[in-house]
Amino acid sequence: MKVLGIESTAHTFGVGIACDEEPYILSNVKDTFVPKEGGMKPGEVARHHSEVAPDIVVDALSKAGVTISSVDGIAISLGPGLGPVLRVGATVARALALKYRKPLIPVNHGIGHIEIGRLTTESNDPLILYLSGGNTIITVLRERRYRILGETLDIALGNMIDVFVREVGLAPPYVKAGKHMIDVCAEKGSELVELPYVVKGQDMSFSGLLTAALRATKNHNLNDVCFSLREIAFDMLIEASERALSLTGKREILVVGGVAASQSLKEKLDVLSEERDVILKIVSPEFAGDNGAMIAYAGLLLLKHGVRINIEESYVRPRWRIEEVDIPWS
Amino acid sequence: MELIAKGAEAEIYLGEFLGVKAVYKRRISKRYRNPLIDRRINLERTLKEAKVMFSSIREGVRTPALYYVNLREYTLIMEYVEGLPLSKLTPSLLLDYVRDAGRMSALMHRGNIYHGDLTLNNVIASKEGAFIIDFGLSGFSNDVEDIATDIHTMLRSIESIFPSISESVKDVFLSGYKEVAGSETEDIVTRVKEIRLRGRYVEERRNKPHNVE
Numbered sequence: 324m325k326v327l328g329i330e331s332t333a334h335t336f337g338v339g340i341a342c343d344e345e346p347y348i349l350s351n352v353k354d355t356f357v358p359k360e361g362g363m364k365p366g367e368v369a370r371h372h373s374e375v376a377p378d379i380v381v382d383a384l385s386k387a388g389v390t391i392s393s394v395d396g397i398a399i400s401l402g403p404g405l406g407p408v409l410r411v412g413a414t415v416a417r418a419l420a421l422k423y424r425k426p427l428i429p430v431n432h433g434i435g436h437i438e439i440g441r442l443t444t445e446s447n448d449p450l451i452l453y454l455s456g457g458n459t460i461i462t463v464l465r466e467r468r469y470r471i472l473g474e475t476l477d478i479a480l481g482n483m484i485d486v487f488v489r490e491v492g493l494a495p496p497y498v499k500a501g502k503h504m505i506d507v508c509a510e511k512g513s514e515l516v517e518l519p520y521v522v523k524g525q526d527m528s529f530s531g532l533l534t535a536a537l538r539a540t541k542n543h544n545l546n547d548v549c550f551s552l553r554e555i556a557f558d559m560l561i562e563a564s565e566r567a568l569s570l571t572g573k574r575e576i577l578v579v580g581g582v583a584a585s586q587s588l589k590e591k592l593d594v595l596s597e598e599r600d601v602i603l604k605i606v607s608p609e610f611a612g613d614n615g616a617m618i619a620y621a622g623l624l625l626l627k628h629g630v631r632i633n634i635e636e637s638y639v640r641p642r643w644r645i646e647e648v649d650i651p652w653s
Numbered sequence: 654m655e656l657i658a659k660g661a662e663a664e665i666y667l668g669e670f671l672g673v674k675a676v677y678k679r680r681i682s683k684r685y686r687n688p689l690i691d692r693r694i695n696l697e698r699t700l701k702e703a704k705v706m707f708s709s710i711r712e713g714v715r716t717p718a719l720y721y722v723n724l725r726e727y728t729l730i731m732e733y734v735e736g737l738p739l740s741k742l743t744p745s746l747l748l749d750y751v752r753d754a755g756r757m758s759a760l761m762h763r764g765n766i767y768h769g770d771l772t773l774n775n776v777i778a779s780k781e782g783a784f785i786i787d788f789g790l791s792g793f794s795n796d797v798e799d800i801a802t803d804i805h806t807m808l809r810s811i812e813s814i815f816p817s818i819s820e821s822v823k824d825v826f827l828s829g830y831k832e833v834a835g836s837e838t839e840d841i842v843t844r845v846k847e848i849r850l851r852g853r854y855v856e857e858r859r860n861k862p863h864n865v866e
Binding site: 526 | 771
């Protein structure tokens with residue numbers, strides 16, 4: 324069984340092909356929109372995606388050595404994400420499904436991140452940290468749902484860091500040579516600036532930290548503020564994760580999503596897993612950021628359990644939470 | 654002394670204090686944490702926890718009695734409460750204790766105390782009733798936001814630990830709460846709903862129908 328998956332929730336348009344036997348992922352092609360200045364404007368991103376979409380679909384099929392008529396389904400990330408951007412991917416997916424008479428499979432973007440992480444790291448019943456630009460979620464699979472044990476109460480960690488580097492003039496681009504600008508800046512800092520540290524149970528709050536850090540740049544060295552912001556934000560996340568570990572007794576941690584690529588986060592997580600004697604698994608960079616392969620693979624799992632959606636009902640779902648999705652596999 | 658639990662931020666030992674069975678709660682330094690942040694947090698939390706426990710007892714909340722505070726070693730020495738945490742109870746035993754946990758939470762909130770990590774794990778089912786423990790993230794506040802956050806973390810822990818019976822368990826907790834807090838419960842529950850809707854990607858936050866374009 325083979326599924327073509329389309330990712331189109333935020334800055335990345337990606338197409339991947341997954342199959343139900345080794346090597347599971349046959350291709351994974353993507354193109355990421357990088358703004359010249361500021362953040363993501365949904366209209367600009369949508370235009371970018373509609374321009375690159377046809378070539379990426381063709382490229383993903385040819386890299387996989389698969390014809391469109393031989394795939395068994397078209398998977399589409401219907402949410403969560405930016406409405407105008409979601410609609411580009413959804414339109415492409417609906418057109419392919421109609422023209423080639425394939426079932427359309429609705430995939431939650433976060434479930435895609437989690438499932439590709441579980442597949443590629445061969446993880447076993449982990450505590451999952453889902454960390455991306457828009458999400459900071461601590462979750463476990465229990466009784467057919469990803470149950471959320473902790474999350475941000477306001478903005479996501481990734482978003483907070485992106486906004487900070489943008490506001491102080493370090494970005495865009497947010498990542499240079501595989502390194503986030505916050506890390507480039509923080510490596511030159513060493514002095515800890517007093518900033519709010521807010522953990523409530525397993526939940527975290529980052530908006531006060533962002534405001535205080537922006538204010539602190541007026542009378543502190545920027546490198547020191549970058550360093551302190553990163554230290555405090557990651558320490559908060561690791562403390563919340565440690566609480567979730569102790570609550571659930573899980574023996575493995577799996578990190579998925581774009582922030583999984585952070586080296587400094589990995590160093591702290593290494594110490595945590597050593598201290599608590601748990602196994603740490605981090606999704607590889609290829610599958611950390613948004614990509615089509617993760618949608619294809621989650622779509623494949625769903626299709627095997629009979630999940631599909633009629634074209635007329637395939638609305639985009641900008642605020643679709645992972646805990647709303649029934650997970651028939653374990 | 655015998656190590657009886659290793660929580661996320663402290664080690665709990667069972668020992669004796671002046672000849673009485675006692676619990677030693679020692680905050681541990683985290684190697685992953687920046688040392689300055691670590692010291693600041695451990696000191697602040699030990700001190701705060703002692704103050705809050707004392708006030709909580711005064712409000713009539715079943716709270717372990719505090720025997721001694723050692724700030725140099727970030728250690729609190731307190732009464733040993735025998736019993737299982739509510740998260741480990743069988744559903745048949747659970748409900749009475751959950752109702753009592755609701756009453757205790759409301760008493761605590763009436764004293765302007767928020768717990769900061771109110772979950773089934775932090776309520777002990779003892780012979781006398783529900784004991785609230787682990788005030789490590791607690792504080793003083795009369796802001797409905799802090800109080801509602803406690804209720805929110807409790808309701809979510811019920812959902813994640815007892816998903817199949819969570820609706821009835823949550824109702825029992827809230828009815829126990831209401832026995833003490835009375836009509837104020839409504840405001841708090843309203844705020845809990847708001848907190849939930851504030852989370853990222855909450856479907857109900859936008860009730861307009863989805864567009865297809």
